[in-house]
Amino acid sequence: MPQPNIVLIVADNLGWGELGCYGGGALRGAPTPRIDQLARQGLLLHNFNVESDCVPTRSALMSGRHPIRTGCLQSVPPGLPQGLTRWEITLAQLLSQAGYATAHFGKWHLGDVEGRYPSDRGFDEWYGIPRTTDESQFTSSVGFDPSVVDLPYIMEGRAGQPSRQVRVYDLESRRTIDEQLVERSVDFMQRNVAAQRPFFMYLPLVHLHFPTLPHQDFAGSTGNGDFADSMAEMDHRVGQVMDEVERLGIAEDTLFIFCSDNGPEFRAPYRGTAGPWTGTYHTAMEGSLRVPFIARWPGRIGAGRTSNEIVHVTDLYTTLAGVAGAALPQDRPIDGVDQLPFFLGEQDKSAREGxxxxxxxxxxxxxxxxxxxxxxxxxxxxxxxxxxxxxxxxxxxxxxxxxxxxxxxxxxxxxxxxxxxxxxxxxxxxxxxxxxxxxx
Structure with a gap:
């Protein structure tokens, strides 16, 4: 089987109950027709589980290992040691070694010093933010003192070169960053389809992380406030990527995954919903563990499937490595299990029980x-x-x-x-x- 392209879109702080296909959408003031369409075309999981917040989940995804193993336990302010050590072998490294073009567009949060940026860790290119989106509030905060805090920047980099700062990450650039991430994603896919090279595109969007501010094109679009407007924008951005995959004629050769990094935000006014589950992120309740997950691969993953089988975010590391034909590290415990037979419907049960x-x-x-x-x-x-x-x-x-x-x-x-x-x-x-x- 030829190596398929892999598109992995990860929303930020998107609760289980927000999307229309999970019982939200219009009920939350923002229909999500494009993501709902994606769900109808593939497999929707009701029991996809993540870690407690941004850094632990992203580390689990990139390393295939629970964050207790890797030391990626929580978000850390700028200028302090954080992220995955270079001893960890990232999913991007595995896929790059298997011949994939690799790109990261969005929020990294796994290291903000030379040697730990995405372009140092298996990605051919990257554009986005090294840490988190609450930093976009820094420069407009009362009493902010840039002499004692590292200014937040949008950055970019290429493998083998130092990463560079592009612009200050403030509230204005917060509103436009997801648009820029999708523009770069489209360009990356076009280049690699033209080059006939399989690609792994990791697109960790900024929405819906606080401050939840929509692009000006979506501000006021729902009539239900910034949060609903931002959800409408997020749905549109996912749709833009879906449309480009179709336009390029690669849908049947592309495993397309959409999920979230953790449960909903608990702070007003950005509080989200986990639907029927209790709790938010930063807890051990089901509302923290369970998040949306949709996988589409026409001709391989049956359309319109749903399941309540347990799948864990570490499983994506192992499963995507298998899809790409990449060998897993043998010198360390890997917590993820291969879920491809389950995803493809070759077996009804997940490969894990807990x-x-x-x-x-x-x-x-x-x-x-x-x-x-x-x-x-x-x-x-x-x-x-x-x-x-x-x-x-x-x-x-x-x-x-x-x-x-x-x-x-x-x-x-x-x-x-x-x-x-x-x-x-x-x-x-x-x-x-x-x-x-x-x-x-």
Whole structure:
């Protein structure tokens, strides 16, 4: 089989309940017709799981490893050590070695010093922001002092060359960045189709991360405020990429994936929704773990499929490496499993039954089959009870909002769950974790 192109679009802080195909859309004041169309053309997962926030999820995606292993535990202010060490082998490195052209357009958040930019880590080219979007508020904040803080910049770079600052990332450029990311994405696809080279395009959009500000072309378009206008813009941007894939005649040769990096924002006025699930990102609730995921590959992935099987973000590393014919690293634990047979419908079941869920250094919960065991209890951010003497167990099919602890009636579930924890701990003992902020 020829190597397919891979388009991976990752929205930022997009909750499970926002899109029309997940029960939101018009109900949230912003229909999402293009992403809904994508869902009808492929596989929609109801139980795609990520890490607790931006940095951990992006590190898991790029390394195939839980962030507790790589030290990518949280967002860090500019000028301080952060991101993946150069010892980690990124998905882009694997695909580049397999002959792919690789590009990153958007939010990186996995290193902001020479040696750790995307163009140092397997991407042929990149354009976007090295850290996060809340920095776009810096220059307009009361009392901001540029003498003590690194100014935020939009940057760009190419492999083998130093990355450079393009422009200050402020509220004005926040409104236009997704437009620029898609323009560059279209150009990248055109160049590589002309060169007849398979490509991996990673497009981590800025929407809907706060400050959630739409492009001027979308401001006021829904009549329901900035958040809804931004969702309408995000849907349009995804549609632009879909349209270019069609125009180039490569749809059947392209695995097209759209997902989110974590659950919805919890702060007003940017608070989102996780639909039927309780919680937001920065918690171990289902509203944090579950996010949208759609995969389209005409002729390979059946149209209109949905599934509630468990898939984890680390699985994308392993699955996409397999799609590309790239060999996985053999000298370290890889937490992702190959989900391609499941995606293609060759098997009904996911290749995984569960996973441990850490927030920073704490094992907060474990998910297994229809069950979720919480060792800590924090249903809302900063409203936790701390570690539980007796864990809470929920059947998340019968009790999706995680309201009724049933451990006393189902203690048998502790057996397989604690065996998963024991196996992970044994793996960590054999391959010690990287400490946060470790230098290269």
């Amino acid at each position: 996973f441990p869920f850490y927030i920073k250094n704490e094992l907060r919960a474990v998910k297994w089959r229809d069950w979720k065991l919480h060792f800590y209890w924090e249903p809302a951010v900063n409203e936790g009870k701390g570690k539980l003497e007796s864990p809470y167990l929920f059947n998340i099919t019968r009790d999706p909002k995680e309201e009724t602890d049933v451990l006393v009636f189902n203690t048998w579930v502790m057996g397989p769950i604690l065996k998963m924890v024991q196996a992970f701990n044994a793996s960590a003992a054999a391959h010690p974790h990287t400490s946060p902020g470790k230098p290269d």
